[in-house]
Amino acid sequence: MSQAVTAEREAGAIAAEARGGMVDGISDFFFAHPKLLTLILLLPPLLWIGVVYVGSLFALLLQSFYSLDDYSGLIVHEFTLSTYAQLLETANLQIILRTVLMSAFVTLACAVVAFPIAYYASRYARGWAKALFYLAVMMPLWSSYLVKIYAWKLILAKEGIVTWLAKGLHLSWLLDGILALPVVGGPSLSFSYIGTFLVFVYVWIPYMILPIQAALERVPANYIEASADLGAEPRQTFWTVIFPLALPGIIAGSIFTFSLTLGDYIVPTIVGNSRLMIGQAVYTLQGTAGNVPLAAAFTVVPMVIMAIYLWMAKRMGAFDVL
Amino acid sequence: MSPAVRFVNVCRHFGPVRAVDGVTLDIAEGEFFAMLGPSGSGKTTCLRLIAGFEQPSAGHIEIFGETAEGVPPYKRNLNTVFQDYALFPHMTVGENVAYGLRIKGVPKAEREAKARKALAMVKLAGYEQRRPAQLSGGQRQRVALARALVNGPKVLLLDEPLGALDLKLREQMQEELKALQKQLGITFVFVTHDQGEALSMADRVAVFNEGKIIQVDSPAHIYEKPQSRFVADFVGSSNVLPPDFASSHGCAAKWTSLRPERIAVAAPGTAVSNAHSYADGEVKLISYQGAVTRYSVQAGDRRIAAEVPAGAEFKEGDKVRLVWPKSAMVAMEEGA
Numbered sequence: 301m302s303q304a305v306t307a308e309r310e311a312g313a314i315a316a317e318a319r320g321g322m323v324d325g326i327s328d329f330f331f332a333h334p335k336l337l338t339l340i341l342l343l344p345p346l347l348w349i350g351v352v353y354v355g356s357l358f359a360l361l362l363q364s365f366y367s368l369d370d371y372s373g374l375i376v377h378e379f380t381l382s383t384y385a386q387l388l389e390t391a392n393l394q395i396i397l398r399t400v401l402m403s404a405f406v407t408l409a410c411a412v413v414a415f416p417i418a419y420y421a422s423r424y425a426r427g428w429a430k431a432l433f434y435l436a437v438m439m440p441l442w443s444s445y446l447v448k449i450y451a452w453k454l455i456l457a458k459e460g461i462v463t464w465l466a467k468g469l470h471l472s473w474l475l476d477g478i479l480a481l482p483v484v485g486g487p488s489l490s491f492s493y494i495g496t497f498l499v500f501v502y503v504w505i506p507y508m509i510l511p512i513q514a515a516l517e518r519v520p521a522n523y524i525e526a527s528a529d530l531g532a533e534p535r536q537t538f539w540t541v542i543f544p545l546a547l548p549g550i551i552a553g554s555i556f557t558f559s560l561t562l563g564d565y566i567v568p569t570i571v572g573n574s575r576l577m578i579g580q581a582v583y584t585l586q587g588t589a590g591n592v593p594l595a596a597a598f599t600v601v602p603m604v605i606m607a608i609y610l611w612m613a614k615r616m617g618a619f620d621v622l
Numbered sequence: 623m624s625p626a627v628r629f630v631n632v633c634r635h636f637g638p639v640r641a642v643d644g645v646t647l648d649i650a651e652g653e654f655f656a657m658l659g660p661s662g663s664g665k666t667t668c669l670r671l672i673a674g675f676e677q678p679s680a681g682h683i684e685i686f687g688e689t690a691e692g693v694p695p696y697k698r699n700l701n702t703v704f705q706d707y708a709l710f711p712h713m714t715v716g717e718n719v720a721y722g723l724r725i726k727g728v729p730k731a732e733r734e735a736k737a738r739k740a741l742a743m744v745k746l747a748g749y750e751q752r753r754p755a756q757l758s759g760g761q762r763q764r765v766a767l768a769r770a771l772v773n774g775p776k777v778l779l780l781d782e783p784l785g786a787l788d789l790k791l792r793e794q795m796q797e798e799l800k801a802l803q804k805q806l807g808i809t810f811v812f813v814t815h816d817q818g819e820a821l822s823m824a825d826r827v828a829v830f831n832e833g834k835i836i837q838v839d840s841p842a843h844i845y846e847k848p849q850s851r852f853v854a855d856f857v858g859s860s861n862v863l864p865p866d867f868a869s870s871h872g873c874a875a876k877w878t879s880l881r882p883e884r885i886a887v888a889a890p891g892t893a894v895s896n897a898h899s900y901a902d903g904e905v906k907l908i909s910y911q912g913a914v915t916r917y918s919v920q921a922g923d924r925r926i927a928a929e930v931p932a933g934a935e936f937k938e939g940d941k942v943r944l945v946w947p948k949s950a951m952v953a954m955e956e957g958a
Contacts, residue, residue: 525675526708528695530722530773540721544712 364596373590383593387601392581396601399578402493402568403561406500410508410557411550413501418512418549419542423521437506445503449570452499456489456571463488486573496572500561507560508553515549516542551613558609562602578602624687626651626777626809627672632681634667641667643833644681649811651686651776654803656812656820659830660856665813668830669779672811673702686776700777701770705785707762709754715741715765716750722773740772741765743802760791767802777809784819796823817857821845829853845881849955854879861885861926868951871899876953884950885928887917890941900945901926905936919944 330337367380386392421433440448455461466475479485479492486492519542527537565579576584578598585595613619627649634642642664649655657665670676671683674695683690685698701722709718716737717724723733734750741747744764754762763783770778780799784792800823803810814820820827821841828838829852837844837853848854851862861880869875887905894900903921914929919942928944936942 520706520708522704522706522708523710525673525695526702526704526710527721528675529673529702530725530769531696532721532725533696536725540725541710 360596360599363592364600366593368591368593375593383597386594387597392598395576395578395581398575399562400605402497402500402577403558405497406504406561407554407557409497409501410505411512411554414505414508414512414553415546415550418509418516421509422513422516437509441506446566448503449499449567452495452502453490453571456495456498458488458490460490490571491573493572496568499567499571500564503567504557504560507556511552511556512546512549515546515552519545548619551619555606555610559602559606562605563599623651624684625649626653626686627811628684629668629671630682630684632668632671632678632683634664634671634676635679640833642671642678645833645835647828647835647838649809651809652807654800654810654812654823654825656814656824656827657830658814658817658820658827658857660815663830664833665830666781669702669781669811669813672777673700673779674698699775700779701773701775702779702781703763703766703770703783705781705783707754707766709762709765709769711754714750715746715752715754715757718754718765719769719772721769736772737768740768743771744768759786760795763787763795771806775808777811780810780812782813782815784814784816792819799823821857829856831856847952848879851877851879851954854952854954859927863924863951867924868953871901871951872948873951874953879952879954880926880946880950882916882927882929883914885926885944885946887919887928887930887936888943888945890943892943892945894943894945897947897949898945899948899951900943902941902943905938905940905942908936908938917942
């Protein structure tokens with residue numbers, strides 16, 4: 301009997317060794333062929349990016365070279381640039397210009413507001429203050445985007461808290477004055493470009509703060525000391541050392557805020573006047589109008605604008621330090 | 623004439639930590655002054671107090687007779703070579719060196735010419751267009767030096783500038799720094815934890831421990847006449863002998879320092895003259911260190927280290943007699 305047990309044990313040991321041997325063999329094989337392992341690991345994400353992402357983008361691009369037959373409302377599957385020519389019509393150009401200007405102002409405002417916050421967080425905040433900073437920046441991202449925008453609509457509405465506060469502070473004249481401004485004004489803040497702008501700045505600002513903070517975090521304190529040591533006043537140190545080193549972060553943040561504003565259609569639909577932005581135009585064209593080619597052409601516009609923007613940033617040396 | 627730097631009872635506290643604790647110090651103009659001490663001894667904080675990156679919690683600092691408290695770094699006529707050089711990564715080497723002049727508003731052509739000259743002085747002519755990231759550690763160190771010196775400071779502060787370099791380069795830079803200081807005739811204040819560096823370069827050395835200056839002296843005095851056990855231990859290695867041992871070997875009954883290299887290792891029973899003292903013991907450990915061989919000898923209840931020029935005559939376990947001149951025993955003021 302004891303013999304049988306021993307034999308069983310032996311068999312178990314051999315099996316375990318064989319299993320170990322196979323796993324060992326696989327890991328040895330990958331150790332000898334590291335490129336193969338990298339390929340296997342990269343295959344799923346590459347397929348995702350290649351087929352699902354780039355593939356659909358390509359399909360979209362293809363659509364933009366088709367056109368819509370005005371009489372039948374059917375898509376003509378023949379190569380044409382006429383859809384792109386339509387983009388140059390005044391109404392469409394106005395949509396593009398409006399969107400680009402809005403995106404530019406939103407980006408600028410985000411950068412100006414975000415920089416001091418990011419600077420404080422990276423240079424001075426420690427311990428609980430830093431935790432609080434992250435919480436304050438990230439928490440708005442956890443709640444629904446729609447809820448926040450509707451909340452803003454209420455804040456900015458004619459019967460909202462802003463109007464009430466202005467009245468309480470005897471500043472109604474100021475609010476009325478702002479609303480009476482041409483173009484940016486309107487019947488109330490929630491029906492004006494100012495309102496759209498404010499909400500955009502609010503929803504995108506975390507995307508500006510975090511990259512700037514990351515960039516500033518990488519600027520060692522002794523660069524600032526070295527600059528002071530060489531005779532630079534704080535203002536000079538800011539413009540010659542801190543700002544250039546934070547620039548990649550500002551550019552990264554502006555890519556987010558700029559492109560997110562370029563493509564958004566919910567904010568201007570809920571808060572703003574009825575003039576369309578690119579996102580809304582795409583939404584309407586591919587939906588009710590059924591003009592997928594023009595919608596596709598419209599979506600190409602932000603891509604081209606972003607490409608030009610990045611190219612200019614690179615030429616200005618924004619990525620030299622990376 | 624007022625000294626280049628004067629500290630009067632200066633303290634710098636960080637919360638409960640007394641980084642600098644009552645330092646009084648005069649650094650003469652044109653002096654090569656070293657601040658030596660273990661990490662956390664307050665030497666770097668002292669340097670930062672001179673540069674203006676820190677303000678004293680108490681006490682008084684003068685730079686060339688002028689009160690330094692409340693004067694920001696950018697208004698002080700001195701420059702710093704930082705430990706990790708702190709070269710600006712977004713500027714070329716030439717722009718880095720010309721930075722101080724650019725801030726002062728020196729015209730472009732003039733500051734470029736001066737930067738070229740400063741780079742030539744540190745043997746980096748032709749490196750103007752490179753980026754700091756493209757340079758080796760030694761080259762960056764030279765750029766940092768040129769960037770500081772191009773402004774013509776009256777005092778140059780160096781914070782462990784050779785710490786990141788390998789041994790050969792460090793020895794070479796030590797000689798060059800010394801030569802540069804002689805040539806320029808400006809005051810160098812040098813912070814280091816490397817006693818060899820401090821002894822070989824400085825005119826005077828201040829030994830720091832726990833925020834206090836333990837001893838300020840010439841390198842020879844620091845090494846040969848340490849006034850305290852800490853200095854004897856920290857600067858080089860030393861046999862620190864208790865008062866009873868000292869008195870039984872022909873010295874005053876005080877804590878006494880005896881440098882290992884002053885001790886000869888001889889065969890047991892070797893005759894000893896009146897001017898010498900000895901101890902018998904057994905070799906416990908021999909460590910070969912190239913130029914010297916170090917013996918660790920158990921003499922009674924005490925271990926004594928002796929260093930002799932290369933070549934081991936004895937083996938571990940041999941009985942030996944340690945012999946040293948009585949004059950090599952240095953009585954110290956402070957026991958602990």
